[in-house]
Amino acid sequence: xxxxxxxxxxxxxxxxxxxxxxxxxxxxxxxxxxxxxxxxxxxxxxxxxxxxxxxxxxxxxxxxxxxxxxxxxxxxxxxxxxxxxxxxxxxxxxxxxxxxxxxxxxxxxxxxxxxxxxxxxxxxxxxxxxxxxxxxxxxxxxxxxxxxxxxxxxxxxxxxxxxxxxxxxxxxxxxxxxxxxxxxxxxxxxxxxxxxxxxxxxxxxxxxxxxxxxxxxxxxxxxxxxxxxxxxxxxxxxxxxxxxxxxxxxxxxxxxxxxxxxxxxxxxxxxxxxxxxxxxxx
Amino acid sequence: xxxxxxxxxxxxxxxxxxxxxxxxxxxxxxxxxxxxxxxxxxxxxxxxxxxxxxxxxxxxxxxxxxxxxxxxxxxxxxxxxxxxxxxxxxxxxxxxxxxxxxxxxxxxxxxxxxxxxxxxxxxxxxxxxxxxxxxxxxxxxxxxxxxxxxxxxxxxxxxxxxxxxxxxxxxxxxxxxxxxxxxxxxxxxxxxxxxxxxxxxxxxxxxxxxxxxxxxxxxxxxxxxxxxxxxxxxxxxxxxxxxxxx
Numbered sequence: 001x002x003x004x005x006x007x008x009x010x011x012x013x014x015x016x017x018x019x020x021x022x023x024x025x026x027x028x029x030x031x032x033x034x035x036x037x038x039x040x041x042x043x044x045x046x047x048x049x050x051x052x053x054x055x056x057x058x059x060x061x062x063x064x065x066x067x068x069x070x071x072x073x074x075x076x077x078x079x080x081x082x083x084x085x086x087x088x089x090x091x092x093x094x095x096x097x098x099x100x101x102x103x104x105x106x107x108x109x110x111x112x113x114x115x116x117x118x119x120x121x122x123x124x125x126x127x128x129x130x131x132x133x134x135x136x137x138x139x140x141x142x143x144x145x146x147x148x149x150x151x152x153x154x155x156x157x158x159x160x161x162x163x164x165x166x167x168x169x170x171x172x173x174x175x176x177x178x179x180x181x182x183x184x185x186x187x188x189x190x191x192x193x194x195x196x197x198x199x200x201x202x203x204x205x206x207x208x209x210x211x212x213x214x215x216x217x218x219x220x221x222x223x224x225x226x227x228x229x230x231x232x233x234x235x236x237x238x239x240x241x242x243x244x245x246x247x248x249x250x251x252x253x254x255x256x257x258x259x260x261x262x263x264x265x266x267x268x269x270x271x272x273x274x275x276x277x278x279x280x281x282x
Numbered sequence: 283x284x285x286x287x288x289x290x291x292x293x294x295x296x297x298x299x300x301x302x303x304x305x306x307x308x309x310x311x312x313x314x315x316x317x318x319x320x321x322x323x324x325x326x327x328x329x330x331x332x333x334x335x336x337x338x339x340x341x342x343x344x345x346x347x348x349x350x351x352x353x354x355x356x357x358x359x360x361x362x363x364x365x366x367x368x369x370x371x372x373x374x375x376x377x378x379x380x381x382x383x384x385x386x387x388x389x390x391x392x393x394x395x396x397x398x399x400x401x402x403x404x405x406x407x408x409x410x411x412x413x414x415x416x417x418x419x420x421x422x423x424x425x426x427x428x429x430x431x432x433x434x435x436x437x438x439x440x441x442x443x444x445x446x447x448x449x450x451x452x453x454x455x456x457x458x459x460x461x462x463x464x465x466x467x468x469x470x471x472x473x474x475x476x477x478x479x480x481x482x483x484x485x486x487x488x489x490x491x492x493x494x495x496x497x498x499x500x501x502x503x504x505x506x507x508x509x510x511x512x513x514x515x516x517x518x519x520x521x522x523x524x525x526x527x528x
Contacts, residue, residue, distance in 0.1 A: 015287045017287045017288045021294065021295065024295075051313035052314070055313035067499050070497050070499070071496070071504075073499075073504070079312055080310055084301065084305040084310055085298075085301075087301070088297055088302075091301075092294060099290065100294075103290070104294065104298070154499070156475060156499075157473050157499035220285055260290065263287075265287055277283060277284040277285065278285075
């Protein structure tokens with residue numbers, strides 16, 4: 001029998017490694033994006049990649065799949081490196097699930113940072129404003145976005161999504177390359193992050209939609225040991241994606257981002273009860 | 283087997299950078315388009331780069347790398363002042379540079395210049411003009427035949443008004459800049475889809491091609507190359523149809 005989540009805050013053990021990895025990749029992408037603009041102005045930083053943001057985005061590989069498989073060329077602005085990154089991220093997702101979303105994606109990171117402000121403002125109401133039913137329906141919206149992106153890219157051969165992509169806008173808002181629609185969506189995303197944790201990831205991210213499917217087949221899964229679980233709801237409250245971990249023994253929810261915040265290493269108060277594990281491990 | 287956060291973080295970083303290193307080692311890691319033209323596949327010049335495949339996005343530096351023509355020569359030929367940035371000057375910038383000219387000077391002009399400068403074969407399928415400075419350089423080589431000399435005599439235009447412009451005075455186009463959506467001009471990167479969207483029917487295009495369009499996303503130029511068609515000829519015919527569909 002499940003109990004309601006208890007009304008107290010749990011001892012917080014920060015996953016400092018995740019924070020460091022997130023900061024590292026955010027800074028790396030920001031520096032590369034800035035250097036890309038500097039190089040075009042003739043004052044680039046030596047020994048640092050000046051690749052375009054499109055060429056280091058693994059989702060570029062996904063949107064190019066149709067064109068590449070039919071005529072062997074990439075969608076405009078997409079290069080071979082996007083394909084390489086797509087394969088790397090897919091392989092990692094097959095093993096660990098969408099860890100890319102929870103650990104590496106800079107757009108997810110900045111949403112978390114804005115979320116910290118929201119948590120200070122709204123305390124325990126933060127990330128629990130939407131009703132469960134409406135929320136669960138909206139979670140499938142990102143598959144509609146994914147379908148639309150794949151269709152318009154396959155039809156036009158152009159990267160139309162970049163005009164609406166908040167990730168592209170985040171690292172290009174100071175340039176003329178970014179469309180106003182992208183900046184508007186970025187602002188909406190960051191504003192919503194003050195009340196909902198990772199709103200873009202939950203409701204609109206097409207790459208997250210693809211990676212989310214890996215939760216069904218991943219090798220290392222989030223597992224809960226029923227025999228030691230105190231059913232205190234710590235894992236449910238802390239999950240940024242609002243997954244009811246305490247109701248599952250294995251988390252196969254398509255929204256899990258492998259952030260490990262629910263595990264015994266972080267919020268679960270009982271050792272070895274919620275873990276990222278494979279095989280017959282408890 | 284349980285994975286802790288520290289291990290997962292390290293594994294992810296190794297995955298990303300290890301994958302990039304591995305792909306770099308296998309020559310798969312390419313963050314920009316390959317700026318080298320195709321090579322002649324047969325004949326006396328088999329294996330040499332084909333100047334007719336020079337594209338508007340190529341820079342003077344790219345041309346120097348492929349055809350071994352010094353940047354100084356290219357800059358002098360097309361009246362561009364030598365500047366540290368001149369190697370990054372894109373060929374399609376010439377259209378802007380010579381926008382006031384009665385005759386178009388652009389990518390085709392570069393192709394012709396490179397071909398005759400290097401003594402490579404080049405089929406002229408449209409009227410191509412060169413600035414006076416480029417023509418003088420070709421004459422100074424002393425390697426042109428009489429037909430080529432006659433052609434240049436009739437296709438040279440004065441470049442006095444355009445000399446010594448610095449690259450930063452010219453609006454450079456880049457792959458990352460959006461195209462002008464209103465411009466209905468067929469270029470090397472134009473796809474069948476764009477022409478269809480401009481109002482030319484699939485049937486008309488296929489009549490011009492003498493074959494079926496396999497995939498509308500394919501670039502017209504790529505289709506021509508793979509089907510042994512002369513792009514410049516096809517381009518002119520389709521452009522005529524585009525112009526007839528305002």
